[in-house]
Amino acid sequence: MTELIFFINQVVISGAVLGCIYALGAVGITLVFGILRFAHFAHSELMTSGAFFAFLLAALFASWGIVTPIPLGFVVLPIAMVMSAIFALGIDKGFYAPLRKRGAKPVILLIASIGVTLMVQGLIRLFFGAGSYSFFETETKDVFRVDLAWLGSTRPLVITEPQLLMIIVTVVSVLALHFFLTRSRLGKAMRAMADNADLAQVSGINTALVVRVTWIVAGALACMAGTMLALDVTLKPDLAFNIIIPIFAAAIVGGLGQAYGAIAGGLLIGFAESLAVFNWTMVLRPLNGVLPEWAQLPATLSFVPTEYKLTVAFVILVVVLLVRPTGIFKGASS
Amino acid sequence: MIRRSLTLFAGLFVLILVIGWAMGLPFTSSRLVEAAAYSLIALGLNIQWGYGGLFNFGIMGFLMLGGFAVTFISYPVNPQFWGSDGPWMLGRALIAFAAGALLVYGARQSDKIGIKGGWKTFVTVLAWFVAYCVYRSQIDPAAAYIEANAGFVGGLGGHPVLGWLFGGVLAAVIAFIVGKIALGLRTDYLAIATIGISEIIRALIKNMDWLTRGTLTVSPIPWPTPLPQAYQASGSDQFSSLLLARGGFLLLALAVLGIAIWLISRAYAGPWGRMMRSIRDNHIAAASMGKNVTARQLEIFVFGSVLMGIGGAMLVSFTQIFDPSSYQPINHTFLIWVMIIVGGAGNNWGAVFGAILIWLVWVVSEPLAKVIFDFVSYWSTNVGWGAIPEIESRSAQMRVFVLGLVITIALRYAPKGLIPEVVRRDA
Amino acid sequence: MALLELKHVVGGYGGAPILNGVNMAIEQSDIGVIVGPNGAGKSTTLKAIFGLLKVTGGTIEFLGESIANSLPDKLVPRGLSFVPQEKNVFTSMSVEENLEMGAFTRKDDFSETMQWVYEMFPVLAEKRRQPAGELSGGQRQMVAMGRALMSKPKLLMLDEPSAGLSPRYVIEIFETIVRVNQEGVGILMVEQNARQALAFASKGFVLAQGQNRFTGTGQELIADPEVAKSFLGG
Numbered sequence: 002m003t004e005l006i007f008f009i010n011q012v013v014i015s016g017a018v019l020g021c022i023y024a025l026g027a028v029g030i031t032l033v034f035g036i037l038r039f040a041h042f043a044h045s046e047l048m049t050s051g052a053f054f055a056f057l058l059a060a061l062f063a064s065w066g067i068v069t070p071i072p073l074g075f076v077v078l079p080i081a082m083v084m085s086a087i088f089a090l091g092i093d094k095g096f097y098a099p100l101r102k103r104g105a106k107p108v109i110l111l112i113a114s115i116g117v118t119l120m121v122q123g124l125i126r127l128f129f130g131a132g133s134y135s136f137f138e139t140e141t142k143d144v145f146r147v148d149l150a151w152l153g154s155t156r157p158l159v160i161t162e163p164q165l166l167m168i169i170v171t172v173v174s175v176l177a178l179h180f181f182l183t184r185s186r187l188g189k190a191m192r193a194m195a196d197n198a199d200l201a202q203v204s205g206i207n208t209a210l211v212v213r214v215t216w217i218v219a220g221a222l223a224c225m226a227g228t229m230l231a232l233d234v235t236l237k238p239d240l241a242f243n244i245i246i247p248i249f250a251a252a253i254v255g256g257l258g259q260a261y262g263a264i265a266g267g268l269l270i271g272f273a274e275s276l277a278v279f280n281w282t283m284v285l286r287p288l289n290g291v292l293p294e295w296a297q298l299p300a301t302l303s304f305v306p307t308e309y310k311l312t313v314a315f316v317i318l319v320v321v322l323l324v325r326p327t328g329i330f331k332g333a334s335s
Numbered sequence: 336m337i338r339r340s341l342t343l344f345a346g347l348f349v350l351i352l353v354i355g356w357a358m359g360l361p362f363t364s365s366r367l368v369e370a371a372a373y374s375l376i377a378l379g380l381n382i383q384w385g386y387g388g389l390f391n392f393g394i395m396g397f398l399m400l401g402g403f404a405v406t407f408i409s410y411p412v413n414p415q416f417w418g419s420d421g422p423w424m425l426g427r428a429l430i431a432f433a434a435g436a437l438l439v440y441g442a443r444q445s446d447k448i449g450i451k452g453g454w455k456t457f458v459t460v461l462a463w464f465v466a467y468c469v470y471r472s473q474i475d476p477a478a479a480y481i482e483a484n485a486g487f488v489g490g491l492g493g494h495p496v497l498g499w500l501f502g503g504v505l506a507a508v509i510a511f512i513v514g515k516i517a518l519g520l521r522t523d524y525l526a527i528a529t530i531g532i533s534e535i536i537r538a539l540i541k542n543m544d545w546l547t548r549g550t551l552t553v554s555p556i557p558w559p560t561p562l563p564q565a566y567q568a569s570g571s572d573q574f575s576s577l578l579l580a581r582g583g584f585l586l587l588a589l590a591v592l593g594i595a596i597w598l599i600s601r602a603y604a605g606p607w608g609r610m611m612r613s614i615r616d617n618h619i620a621a622a623s624m625g626k627n628v629t630a631r632q633l634e635i636f637v638f639g640s641v642l643m644g645i646g647g648a649m650l651v652s653f654t655q656i657f658d659p660s661s662y663q664p665i666n667h668t669f670l671i672w673v674m675i676i677v678g679g680a681g682n683n684w685g686a687v688f689g690a691i692l693i694w695l696v697w698v699v700s701e702p703l704a705k706v707i708f709d710f711v712s713y714w715s716t717n718v719g720w721g722a723i724p725e726i727e728s729r730s731a732q733m734r735v736f737v738l739g740l741v742i743t744i745a746l747r748y749a750p751k752g753l754i755p756e757v758v759r760r761d762a
Numbered sequence: 763m764a765l766l767e768l769k770h771v772v773g774g775y776g777g778a779p780i781l782n783g784v785n786m787a788i789e790q791s792d793i794g795v796i797v798g799p800n801g802a803g804k805s806t807t808l809k810a811i812f813g814l815l816k817v818t819g820g821t822i823e824f825l826g827e828s829i830a831n832s833l834p835d836k837l838v839p840r841g842l843s844f845v846p847q848e849k850n851v852f853t854s855m856s857v858e859e860n861l862e863m864g865a866f867t868r869k870d871d872f873s874e875t876m877q878w879v880y881e882m883f884p885v886l887a888e889k890r891r892q893p894a895g896e897l898s899g900g901q902r903q904m905v906a907m908g909r910a911l912m913s914k915p916k917l918l919m920l921d922e923p924s925a926g927l928s929p930r931y932v933i934e935i936f937e938t939i940v941r942v943n944q945e946g947v948g949i950l951m952v953e954q955n956a957r958q959a960l961a962f963a964s965k966g967f968v969l970a971q972g973q974n975r976f977t978g979t980g981q982e983l984i985a986d987p988e989v990a991k992s993f994l995g996g
Contacts, residue, residue: 197853
């Protein structure tokens with residue numbers, strides 16, 4: 002039983018949290034790709050800058066003496082999301098729209114987004130230095146320990162408050178996104194434009210409006226993902242840059258342009274990473290009692306050593322591409 | 336067009352002189368050698384993207400392979416390793432690897448003995464799993480043993496230029512494998528594949544301490560031309576020997592660069608080049624004309640990677656240290672892309688120009704930023720606002736910002752580069 | 763003042779112009795059919811009207827107002843609708859969602875219009891929840907037309923509506939077009955099935971090399987031996 006709880010802690014909870022973050026990031030990327038047909042590399046910077054917006058707001062609130070039952074990071078999240086949405090709109094207007102107007106090819110837009118990544122990274126480092134910040138300097142991070150001794154486990158089920166809230170917030174956001182895309186006029190217009198941009202224009206859909214809405218949604222979700230990541234670990238300038246590859250992998254695996262695919266892809270890769278680095282020895286330890294001397298389990302037995310965690314996403318990506326090139330949910334072929 | 340190129344290169348020359356005067360000759364001479372190596376790497380990317388239209392975002396991986404190759408070839412032999420059981424254990428691991436490969440190959444051919452469809456997939460997956468476990472069972476103890484007894488396998492004590500060539504070969508092999516898998520897919524997936532493979536290479540090289548010493552780094556790696564110490568020993572003063580030695584390396588680097596440019600220009604002007612461009616410009620049409628597009632793309636990808644491997648090896652030889660942690664995508668992949676976008680994709684001279692210009696901008700922005708920060712800090716202190724904190728680290732971060740800015744400005748005003756491709760009207 | 767009037771329209775995709783002075787006038791009661799050889803500029807005319815390419819000369823007026831080089835999302839609210847020849851449905855969206863997209867520019871309740879479309883194409887009512895990509899060619903064409911009708915246009919433009927359809931569907935589509943026109947929607951369409959289409963056209967335009975060659979009612983053009991010889995295949 003102890004081993005099962007350990008497994009749940011390490012794989013299920015950890016995988017779910019990671020999966021939520023990847024999913025939210027991947028949705029933004031897949032939406033931008035579906036509507037604007039380019040790979041928005043600077044999405045990681047939307048996530049990191051969103052986290053910094055939230056951090057500044059939380060610090061501001063704390064300095065005003067505001068105390069809330071849930072971490073300030075979550076309380077200020079809606080405001081930070083608005084700021085991120087505006088920031089995303091600004092970046093598009095300043096850097097991508099002029100190139101689009103001149104008929105730039107997708108790879109040029111990708112390079113432009115790399116330029117944006119570097120500039121935003123540089124600015125963040127300029128203002129905040131290269132060190133790390135924590136959301137929990139002024140308040141404590143509550144950890145919930147569910148004692149399961151009555152089930153026979155010597156370990157409690159451990160989940161931190163931010164992690165629990167994260168999962169709830171993600172579920173709520175996914176539902177909201179679902180309703181937006183399937184019930185609202187603007188959401189359907191977005192799907193239409195991703196399906197066939199020319200026909201959308203011919204039908205009278207205001208494509209400029211749809212593009213703006215796309216950036217707003219992408220920016221807001223990126224802010225959410227970045228802030229949650231920073232709440233779970235720490236806030237650093239290269240916070241999201243390190244996970245841009247798993248996030249892209251999630252979007253591609255799910256099918257580019259398919260929002261649900263991105264969510265599925267994100268969860269898949271989140272769980273896969275947690276599973277891959279899981280130390281099976283801890284779970285299989287009881288077997289040591291029945292196994293002979295020479296077959297004793299080594300100290301760590303995992304599919305993949307922890308240093309190679311990021312390669313798991315890549316391997317999944319390659320396998321999916323070989324088996325089903327347009328992704329699980331059959332996304333765009335560009 | 337020629338006039339424009341000459342003017343730009345003249346401007347570049349003036350820039351070099353200014354930097355030499357402002358930063359000193361030792362600094363400038365080092366930077367020039369590095370610029371030569373980067374020119375070679377940029378040429379490699381120019382072949383892949385400018386001629387072939389292929390997106391390689393994993394340049395860092397190929398540079399690391401080159402660095403590893405030259406380290407392995409030219410670093411002195413490690414007697415502790417050769418005298419221990421290390422080679423024997425590695426041999427077993429190699430056999431295990433070969434056996435595993437055979438097993439997987441056999442599984443993939445299992446349909447010839449009647450195992451088909453779902454069973455074949457199952458058998459193949461099982462074969463991969465077994466091969467992986469068998470290999471790990473041999474390599475893990477071997478690695479632990481080597482690290483405990485000898486540190487790492489050491490080098491072969493060969494000549495650095497051989498190491499450079501080996502760098503090209505290694506890069507070619509990996510490029511071939513990656514290309515075989517990824518070029519069958521759409522070309523923008525090649526970008527993702529190359530990013531991924533470069534991360535995998537980085538993870539492997541960083542963690543295979545038994546082979547590369549990982550984060551402990553390997554140094555000093557010998558030079559192909561005499562070191563400053565050699566000149567000093569024969570009587571020159573410290574300053575001159577530094578310049579003489581670096582000058583020697585620079586001449587060798589330029590020679591390699593010159594040969595590369597000559598070879599590429601010959602190929603570009605000939606029928607092979609024409610076919611490449613026709614594929615790049617409209618590969619659907621080319622395919623319908625019967626040209627084997629994927630095979631040609633694979634050739635381009637491999638050739639470009641060879642140059643990157645050699646360039647990466649040259650850099651490591653020059654700095655005399657192989658440090659896997661020092662490789663960053665920003666420095667080693669994106670920088671190269673900026674070089675050919677700003678310089679001019681599809682034009683060799685554009686690539687070289689871009690490489691030299693961007694490298695100089697990159698290395699100069701930190702000291703320049705520091706000067707500006709100091710100046711502003713001085714002023715702000717006088718006004719009573721206090722000095723700017725952490726000027727050192729902030730100046731270092733400015734490079735990243737400047738690079739992003741350069742990309743943005745280049746894309747806006749010179750989207751085809753400063754020395755763009757010359758579109759020949761083929762008769 | 764005609765519903766739609768083209769005077770000496772010159773335009774193309776950049777480079778040499780494809781239209782070299784096209785003239786046309788259509789009323790809301792008309793069924794206008796444009797025929798001609800390949801490359802004559804038939805589809806190009808429709809695209810020029812709908813703002814999908816650059817008009818460099820002449821005038822295009824809809825209800826008396828100039829609409830040359832306007833964007834489509836400005837034209838749809840004015841009462842102009844267009845069914846492209848290819849990729850004319852949102853394949854990943856359901857039939858009903860396709861129709862909803864046609865009504866995007868409308869601010870009022872469009873359920874009556876949707877009823878009207880379903881009456882016109884009963885098979886769509888059956889398949890309203892199915893993704894449009896799963897329908898047959900003829901059914902897709904109905905979805906495309908239905909989508910364009912949702913904005914209650916005064917003039918419906920169609921680019922080769924019978925292209926690639928089996929003979930049964932061709933007849934059905936043409937019959938539907940006539941019905942739509944009887945219910946008050948002007949029609950302007952390009953057709954390769956020249957003879958069949960001109961049979962019910964109130965105005966026929968034969969274009970060649972970006973200019974008008976023959977103009978008249980559909981019946982007149984069919985009866986004209988010169989037209990029949992050069993453009994209708996005898």
